[in-house]
Amino acid sequence: xxxxxxxxxPGSYGWPDLVRDGSAEWDGVRNAAARLHLKAMRPGDxxxxxxxxxxxxxxxxxxxxxxxxxDPKDGDWVSVAVEPLRPLAPPxxxxxxxxxxxxxxxxxLRQSRLSVSPIREEEWRAILQLAETAP
DNA sequence: GCCAACGTTGGC
DNA sequence: GCCAACGTTGGC
Numbered sequence: 001x002x003x004x005x006x007x008x009x010p011g012s013y014g015w016p017d018l019v020r021d022g023s024a025e026w027d028g029v030r031n032a033a034a035r036l037h038l039k040a041m042r043p044g045d046x047x048x049x050x051x052x053x054x055x056x057x058x059x060x061x062x063x064x065x066x067x068x069x070x071d072p073k074d075g076d077w078v079s080v081a082v083e084p085l086r087p088l089a090p091p092x093x094x095x096x097x098x099x100x101x102x103x104x105x106x107x108x109l110r111q112s113r114l115s116v117s118p119i120r121e122e123e124w125r126a127i128l129q130l131a132e133t134a135p
Numbered sequence: 136g137c138c139a140a141c142g143t144t145g146g147c
Numbered sequence: 148g149c150c151a152a153c154g155t156t157g158g159c
Binding site: 007009052053056094112113115 | 155156157158
């Protein structure tokens with residue numbers, strides 16, 4: 001099972017919206033590198049839900065429930081279907097991520113504008129640990 | 136509000 | 148095919 005990180009502006013679609021909806025089509029991605037990552041996703045993969053903008057935190061974990069299919073709004077692009085698994089309480093802030101040496105190689109730090117990025121196994125565990133040990 | 140990073144567009 | 152200009156994203 002692979003792990004991912006997916007960003008959204010909470011003002012446009014946030015974790016609470018996903019929890020309310022029960023599932024969502026993760027569409028609107030218009031970046032070639034992000035599209036490659038979407039296409040690599042398999043049902044059962046897990047992804048962090050990251051709030052960009054003011055919050056700048058990983059706020060929850062979701063599960064990929066359907067592989068990539070043509071984006072309903074534009075068939076040149078793709079979307080996957082996701083479901084919320086559980087919130088990260090407390091959220092893991094970008095600040096905490098940057099302060100953790102084990103996360104120095106994180107793709108989302110290297111390319112801050114990339115909205116869908118892969119997360120290595122060790123990195124996934126390190127972020128979960130940050131959530132558990134946060135004050 | 137500004138700026139860095141990066142993608143896209145259009146002129147040549 | 149190159150590159151300058153411009154637009155967007157996201158962090159500070």
